[in-house]
Amino acid sequence: MAENRHDDKTAGRGRRSTVRSLLRLWPYARAVRGRLAVSATAATLGMLTTLAVPVVLGRIVDGPVADHDSGALWPLVGLVLALGLIEAGLFYTRRVVLSRPLADLEARMRADLFGKLQRLPVAFHDRWGSGQLLSRAGSDLYVIRLFLAFALVFLVVNSLTFLAGAAVMFSLDWRLALIFLAPAVPLLLITRRFEGRYSDASRRAQDQNGDLATVVEESVLGIRILKAFGRHRSMADRFREQSRELRRTELRKAHLLANLWSVVTGLPELAVCCALAVGSYLVAHDQLSAGDLVTFLSTALALRFPVESLGWLLAYANEASTAADRVFEVLDTPEADDPGTRADLGTEPDGIRLTGVRFRYPDAPEDSPDLLAGVDLHIRSGETMALVGATGSGKTTLTALLPRLYEPTAGTITLDGRDIRELPRQRLRELVAVAFEEPTLFSATVRENVLMGAPDASEAQLRSALATAQAGFVDRLPEGAGTEVGEQGLSLSGGQRQRLALARAVVGDPAFLVLDDPLSALDVHTEALVERALREVLGSTTALVVAHRPSTVLLADRVAVLADGRIEAVGTHQELLRDCPHYRELMSGEAAPVPEGSSAR
Template identity: 45%
Template sequence: MTSDSTDKLEPPSRRHALTSLWQLRSYVRPYRFRMLAMFILAAASTVAQLLVPGMIQAVIDGPVKHGNLAGLWLLGLVIALLGIAEGLTVWLRRFIQAKVALSMEADMRTDLYAHMQKLHAGFHDRWQTGQLLARATSDLGSIRRFLAWGLIFGLMSLGIYVAVSVQLMTKHFWLGLVVAASAIPLFIVARNFARNFIVASREVQDQQGEVATIAEQAAQGIRVIKAFGRAPHMQRQFDDEAMKLHDLSVRKLMIASRSWSLFSLIPNATLAVVLVGGSIAVANETLSLGGLAAFVTLQLMLVWPIEALGWIIANGNEAMTAADRVRDVFETEPTIVDRPDAKPVDRSKSRGLVRFENVRFQYEDTPEPVLKGIDLEVRPGETLAIAGVTGSGKTTLVSLVPRLYDLTEGRITIDGTDIRDITIQSLRTVVSTAFEDPTLFSMSVRENLTLGRAEATDDEVNEALSVAQADFVHDLPFGLDTRIGEQGLSLSGGQRQRLALARAVLVKPAVLVLDDPLSALDVHTEELVERALASVLTGTTALIVVHRPSTVALADRVALLADGRIAAVGTHSELLESTPDYAAVLSAESEEVTA
C-alpha cells in the first residue's frame, strides 16, 4: 500500500492542534458528571493538603514551644485525619479517573473504526495500514491519558500554585512575592518547551506509523520475504526506520530533559532563597519559627506540581498532535454514502438487469480517466465476461457495481433503478463479489463463509462449498469450526480462492461479480468449479473478469474493453471471427498463464 500525502503532514501549529483536541470534547460530555466529581475530589484533597502546614505551624508555635503535650496529641490527631481524608479522596478520584479514561478511549476507538469502515476503498488504497493502526492505538492512548490524567493534574497544579502563593504572601508578603515571581521564568521555559515539543512529538508519532507499517507488511508478506531470501534486506529497511524513530525519540527526550531540569532547578533555587530570607526574618522576629516551617512546607507543596509541569505539557502536546492525526481521519468525509432518498430493494424481487449508461471513472490520483463512456447491458440471468489487456480497467468496471468506488459520470442501474438510489447495505445483498486476490479473516471457516449472510443454514453452506469445490474444509482439524490464520495463509492460494468463491455464492445474489476468482486453481479443479458454477449461474446475472481463456466458457457473451471503452460485444465465437483484438487478448492471456 502506498503512502499518501496525508500520512505525513507538516507538524501543526499549537493553535491548530489545540483546536483538534477541542473538537474531541464531545467524548467528554457523557462523563461530565463523573469529571465534575473528579474535580470536586481533587479540590477536597488539595484543601486537605493546604490545611496541614497551618497545623504544623500551630504545633510548633503552640504545644512544642510551650511544652503542652496534650495539645500536641490533639493537633497530631487532626493532621492524621487530614492525611486520611486526602488519601481517601485521592483513591476515589483515581478510581473514577481510570474508568472514565478507558471509557472515553473505547468510545473514540469505536467511532474511529466505524468511520474508517464508511470511507471508500480509494482512501484505504492510499493510506498506509500502519498509520491507521497507530492512530487507533497509540494516538488514542495519548488523548486518553491527557483527558483523564494530564488535564486533571494540570488544573490541580494551577489551583495549588495559586492557593499556595496566596497563603505564602499572607504569612510573609515579600517571601511570598519571591515565590510567586518564580512563575515568570517558569512560564518562559514552559512556552519554549511547548513550542518545540509539539513539532518533535508529531514527528515521532508519524514515524511510529511508518515502523508499524513495515512491521505489518513484513508479517503479511513473510512467505514472499523468505522465498526470495530478502530477510536481510527487509531487516535493514526496518532497522533504518526504527533508527529514525530512535533518533527522533531521543531528540524529543532531549527537548523534554532540558526543560524538566529547569522545572526542577527554579523551585529549588527559590527554596534556597526562601530558607535564607526566612531565617533572617525569624532572627528579626518578623516571622515565627512555626511560621517558617509552615512557609517551607507550603513551598515544598509547589515542587511536585512544578516538576510535573514538564510531564503535563509533554502529555498535553502529545495529546494535541495525536488529536490532529486522528482528526485527519475523522475529517475525511465518506464519499460513497446513501442518497437522502435512497431506498432498500427486495432481493427476492430483483431480476438482475444491469445497465451501464455512459459510465466514466477516474481515480483521484490519475490524470486520465480509466473508463471513458461505457454503455453496456447485462440481461437478467446472463453471464457476461469482461475481457481486455492488463490495465484496461476490467476490475475497476465491475467494482463500480457494488459501489466499492463511485463512478465519475453517467449511471449504473439494476432493474432500472440507479444504484445510488439504493441503500448501500441493500445493494450489497443484491450484488455479491469474489476477488482474484481473496481476503480471509483470522476466524473460523464458517465465520468467513457466512460473512455476507450470517443466517445461512448448514445445508446452504455445504452447497456453496460444493459449488466452489471447497469440500476440503471438512478434512480440516475441526471442520467448519477450524480457525484459519490471518489472511488465510495456512491455506493454499487455490483453497483461499475457493473459499472466497463459496462466500460469494452463499449470498445467493441477483448479480454476481467475479474478478477472475479461479486464477489460482489447477486445470482439473477449474473445470469442476466451472461446471458447478454454470448450474448456479442459471437465473443469476454474472459479470466475470476474464484473465485467461478457459474462464470464457462460463460466459453467454463477452465484452471487450479497450482504451476505457467497450470495443466489441458478442459471443466468444463471434468475437473470434470479427474482432482481431479479442483473439490477440486471449492469446496474450494464454501465454501469461502458460508462462
Template identity: 60%
Template sequence: MSATAEAPASPARKRSVVRSLLRLWPYVRPVRVRVFSAAVVAIVAASMALVMPLVLKWIVDGPVADGDTGGVWLGGAVLLGVGVAEALLFGLRRWLVARPLAGVEASMRSALYRHVQRLPVSFHDRWATGQLLSRGTGDLQLLRMFLAFGLTFLIVNSATILIGFGILMAQGWQLGLLLLIPVPPLIWLCVLFEMRFSVVARRAQDQMGDLTTVIEESILGIRIIKGFGRHRSQARAFHALSGRLMGTELAKARLLAAIWLVILSLPEIFLGAALVLGVTQVADGDLTAGTLVAFMTTAMALRWPVESIGFLLALCNEAATATDRFFDVMDARIPPEAAPRDPARATPRPAAPAARANGTADGLRFENVTFRFPDSPPDGEPVLNGVDLHVRPGETVALVGGTGSGKTTLIGLVPRLHEVTSGRITLDGQDIAAMTRAEVRERVAVAFEEPTLFSATVRENVLMGADGADERDLERALRIGQADGFVAALPQGAGTEVGEQGLSLSGGQRQRLALARAVVGRPPFLVLDDPLSALDVHTEARVEAALREVLAETTALVVAHRPSTVQLADRVALLSRGRIAAVGTHAELLRTSPEYRHLMTGEHPEVSVR
C-alpha cells in the first residue's frame, strides 16, 4: 500500500529565515513578557562568565603579585559567588520559559486542529494524513525547542560575543584585532551554510511526513497486509522511505560537520596566535600577566558562544522550515460560509413558487448543478454537468448509476462537503450556499457506504449524530439500524469502546451503527450512500422494514445499487455521465430505460423487455 494522497509539492522557500520565524509572533505575543524577561536574565547570567576573567586579573596582578593570601581567598569567594549567581539565573530563565512556551505549542496545535477540521474535503483529498500528523507533532515540538532554547541562546550568545569582544579590546586592542580577523570569513561561510541547509532541512521534514503516512497506513491496514501476505512489500516500501530519510539526514550531518569544523578550527588558530603574541608582550613588559590571563580567559569563555553558531543556525533553519510547513496548512483557504453567487455563472430560473417564498416545505432541489474538483483543469469534463432533480417533501428518491457516474459526489454536495461549481441546491426553498454549514448540517444527516467510527463508546458514536439526543433517541436509532441486539450483547452494552475506526466490530455492525447515527436526530433531510451494502439478506430485510418508519417522515436521497434498496424509494433517478438521464418508479424505468434495466438486472441494454 502507499499513501493515497500526498502533500502538495512545496516550492523553494522565497522568504528569509527571519521572515518565516516572524510569523510565529501572534502565538508568542501573549507570553512575550516572560520570554523577553528570560532572554534578559540569560544575558545577565552569561555576563557573569565574563566577570570572572576580570576578577582573575585582579587576583593575579594584585594579591598574587603582592603575596596577599587573604586577597586570594577573597578573590576565590568572589568567583564562587559569581558562579552561584550564574547558576541561579540560568535556573530562573528555564522557569520563566517552560510553562509559557508549552502553552504556545499547545495553542498552535489547537489552532492547527481547528483549521484542519474546517478545511473542505477537497483539501483532505490532496493531503496525506501523515503529512498533517508530522506538522502537528514533530514540527511543533521542534518550534517549542527553538523558542525555549535556540532563540534565547541566539540572542544571549550574540550579546555575549559583543560584550566579550568589547572586554577583549579593552584588555589589549592588538590581541583583540587579531581575533577579529576570522570573523568575515565565518560570516560568509554561515550565509552559504544557511542557503544549503534550509533546502536539506525542508526535504528531511517532508520525508518524515511521508514516512509517518506509511506507518499510519500499515497500522490501520494491518488486516489487509496480513490477509494478502504483503508484509514484505510493505517492509520494502518502509525501508525505501527510511533510507531516503537517512540519506537526507546524513546530508544534513555532513553540512553541519563542515560548518562546525570551520567554526571550531579557525578561531582556535587565531587564539593560539593571540597567546603567542600576548606572551611576547608580557616578556617585553608591554602587558601584565594578569591582563594576559584575563584576555585568554575571556577568549576561552567566548568559545561556546562562537562554536554554537553552527548548531544555532541549523536549529533556526529547521525551525523556519517547521514554521513554513505549519503555515502551509494554516494558509489553506477555508471557503466562506455563504459565498456570494456569481451572476454570470448562474442559470436564469423561473420565479420561485409562493410556497418556497413563504419558507414552507419544498423538499430537496438540484437546479442545473455543475461540479468539478478545484484542482481539475478548467477545460476538463465536469463530474456533474447540469443536474436537475426534485425530491418532494416526505419523498424518498433512490439515486442509481454506474460506477464513476458521480453518485457519491452528488450526495456530498448536499451537506456541503464540496461546494457546487455552478447552479444551486435548495432545502425547502433555501439555497444552501446562503446558509452556514452548521445550519445545513443541522437539517441534513448523512450515512456513507464506508462507515467511520471513532475510538469511543457505541453511545458516543451514535449520539454524535445529533446535539441533545437522549437515551430514548439512542434506543430508537439502534432499533432502526437493527443494532440493538448486538449492542446489548457487548460487554458494557452501549458503553463499550469500539476501538480505533470501530475495527473491533464487523463491517455490517459498523454500517448499522453509522445508520443509527444518521437517524438519531430525526433529521428533516436524510442522505444515504448505499447504507445496507455490508448486510446479509436477512439483516437487510429487517433494517429496510425499520427504515421505512424513518423515511415516512423525512425527505431522503438514497444511493442504491441493489433492487432491494431501490424498493425503499418512491421514485428512482438515473445518473448517467454527470446528468439525470431518467426519473420514474422502479417499474417505469425497467420498462423505458435500457441503461437502468442493465444496472438492475444485468441484462444487456440492447435486449428488449417483453
C-alpha cells in the first residue's frame, strides 16, 4: 500500500525545480556558510594553481627550452613543484574545514526530522511505510551532506575555474578559444534534457529504496510468523521482485549518466583536437608561438576535469534535490493544532464526557459509513466504565481518541468539563494513561520501559506498579529492573510484556486511565491476581476499560455497549444481561433469541 501511494505522489508531482529544492536547505546551510566559503575559496585557489602550471610550461618552452638555457630551467621546474604542493595543501584544507560542520548539519537535520515524526499524529504513521521514513532519516540526509561537501563546492569552483581558463585562452588566441568553447551550447541543451530525466529516475530509486527497507524491517520483526507459517520464501520472492525494480531504476540512472558522460567527454576532446590542428597551423605560419600553443593546450587539458565532472555534479545535485524533497515532505506535513499553553482541568469533577463523537479514518473510502457515528457517553468522576462491543465496532479507536492519538471527525470530548482540544498534548497525556491491547516495549531496560508512563516516578512507585501488574518475574531477571528486554521486548513472553505495559499505565497514578483489554494474554490464575490488585488502582481514578470477558467486565462500575457506531446501552453488568440481548450475546458467545414477530438483522 505504501509503495503505490508514494508512486502516485511521484507520478503526479509535475515539473520541479532542482535549484528551488536545493535552496530549501539554506536555513540549515546558513550555519556553515562561513566554512563553505572557506572551503570553496581553498578549492578555487587550488584549481587556479592548476591553471598556473600551463602558463609556467609555456614560459619554459619559449624560454629555457628555446634558448637551450638549462640554468634558467630549474627555477621554473621548482615553481611547478611548489604549485603542486600548494594545490595539495589547499585541497586538504578544503576537506578539513568542512568535515565536522557538515556532520553537525546532518545530525541537526536528522534531529529535526525525528522530532517531527514524534509530533505528527498517528494517522500520518498509518499512511507511511516505516522503511520510507527510515530511508529519509538515513540515506537521504547522507546524500544531502555529500552534496554540500563536494558537489556544491565544485559547482562553484569549477564554474570559476572554467571562466578563468577561458580568460587565459582568449588572452593567448581568440580563434583557438572560440574553437574550444564551441561545444558549450549543445552541452547546455543536453544537460538540460538530462536533468529532468535523471531527477525522475533518482526520485523513483529513492522511493523504491524506502519500500525495500520496509520489506526488510517487516521480515525481521515478523520472522517468527514467517517461519511458523513457512512463508519466508514468499517474502524472499517479494524482496527479490522489489530489488529487481530498484536495480532496473538504478540501471536507468546509470544509462542516462553514461550517455551524458560520453557527450560531455567526447565534445571537449573533439574541440581540443580541432584546436591542436588549428594551433599547429598558426605556429607553422608564425602567427602563434610554440610556448603559447603549449600553454593553450595545457590549459584546455586542465579544464577537462571541470567539464567532464559536469555529469556527476549534475547527478549529485539532482539526487540531493530529490532527497531534500523527500525530507521536506515530512517536515512540511502539518501538525495537529495544539493550544501550547498549560491549561488545566475544570474545577468541577465531571469525569469523561463524549458528546456526538464521530470518527472516520482519513483514507477510508468516501462512500463508507463513519466508524463512530455519534457516540454519547458519560463516565462519572471516579467511576470505572467497561466498553464492550463486537470485533470491529470501534472500541480501540474510541479509546485512542481520549489521548488525541486521533482527532474526532465531529463532536467533543471533555475531561472534568475541559475540552481536550484546549489542553496541550503534553498535559493531556500526563492526565490520561493508556495500556494498549498489543503491548509495545522498546530496546531498553524494564525500568526505562515502565517509567515511560511517568519519568519522574520514584522507585517506590515503580515497585508498586510492578506489584499491581503482578510482574514479580522482573526480580528473577538477570539484572532485575535494569535488565534490557531487547527489541520490542521479544525476549519476554506475551503475558510478561502485557504486564509491563499495564505497569507503565498505572505507575504515575494517572487521573484518567484507559485500558484496552489489558488482561487478554494472561492465564486465569495471573488474571485473577491482577484484577484483585487493579481494583485498588481503579478505585482512585476515572477509567475506561475495553473488555471482552465477563471477568474483566466485573472490574467496572457500569458497562457501555458499542454497536453500529453508537452507544446502544449503558448499565451495570446484571442490568444489561437482563435488558440488552446484544450484551447477552457478547458475554455468552451465543446468538440472542429473536423476539417473536421481528426479523433478524
